[in-house]
Amino acid sequence: LAKTTQPISMDSxxxxxxNITCSHNNIATNDYITWxxxxxxxxxxxxxxxxxxxxTNEVASLFIPADRKSSTLxxxxxxxxxxxxxxxxxxxxxxxxxxxxFGKGTxxxxxx
Amino acid sequence: xxxxxxxxxxxxxxxxxxxxxxxRSLDFQATTMFWYRQFPKQSLMLMATSNEGSKATYEQxxxxxxxxxxxxxxxxxxxxxxxxxxxxxxxxxxxARAQTGNTIYFGExxxxxxx
Numbered sequence: 001l002a003k004t005t006q007p008i009s010m011d012s013x014x015x016x017x018x019n020i021t022c023s024h025n026n027i028a029t030n031d032y033i034t035w036x037x038x039x040x041x042x043x044x045x046x047x048x049x050x051x052x053x054x055x056t057n058e059v060a061s062l063f064i065p066a067d068r069k070s071s072t073l074x075x076x077x078x079x080x081x082x083x084x085x086x087x088x089x090x091x092x093x094x095x096x097x098x099x100x101x102f103g104k105g106t107x108x109x110x111x112x
Numbered sequence: 113x114x115x116x117x118x119x120x121x122x123x124x125x126x127x128x129x130x131x132x133x134x135x136r137s138l139d140f141q142a143t144t145m146f147w148y149r150q151f152p153k154q155s156l157m158l159m160a161t162s163n164e165g166s167k168a169t170y171e172q173x174x175x176x177x178x179x180x181x182x183x184x185x186x187x188x189x190x191x192x193x194x195x196x197x198x199x200x201x202x203x204x205x206x207x208a209r210a211q212t213g214n215t216i217y218f219g220e221x222x223x224x225x226x227x
Contacts, residue, residue, distance in 0.1 A: 032214045043205045043218035044156070093214045099146050100207065100216055102156040
């Protein structure tokens with residue numbers, strides 16, 4: 001599984017756009033990039049998934065450059081409720097038994 | 113999105129007893145389920161991978177005789193912590209992968225406290 005590297009923590013203010021970058025230099029051809037959000041005492045919540053270029057949904061955008069060695073999760077206009085830990089994971093989960101291996105994640109703190 | 117439900121959300125048990133945690137995929141069939149444990153302010157640690165109808169694959173350092181995992185159907189996996197000790201107290205989280213697609217969904221987690 002590709003190893004990922006993210007900043008340990010980030011601070012932001014309400015209303016700002018937050019971009020969290022993840023490095024995955026050893027990403028394989030069939031690997032997808034998935035981001036999860038976790039609040040204390042809750043299971044991780046799926047945010048977004050992509051393979052290349054840009055993916056956008058109702059909560060976030062995911063930017064993936066052509067070489068796919070990194071990705072950036074973009075959260076538009078964050079609020080206090082976006083304070084959480086964000087995990088970037090890489091893998092080919094179509095392969096039976098391929099598990100999500102979590103790194104340390106990025107703790108995002110949003111202040112008013 | 114897909115829903116994965118865990119039960120119970122929290123449980124307290126006495127040292128030496130066994131406790132079972134259930135993980136259900138409510139709106140999809142899960143060929144593979146994963147079990148994690150998480151200590152406060154730490155990341156999730158994969159314990160084992162279970163495929164429906166076969167034995168679970170445990171990660172290095174996880175005692176298979178202590179953490180019994182059963183995946184008897186496409187919608188249910190159970191984790192039984194046997195002869196629980198206070199050091200087994202943790203947040204246990206399951207996740208499930210659908211038969212098709214590349215996304216894995218997580219349950220709400222279960223807090224286990226062994227006293």
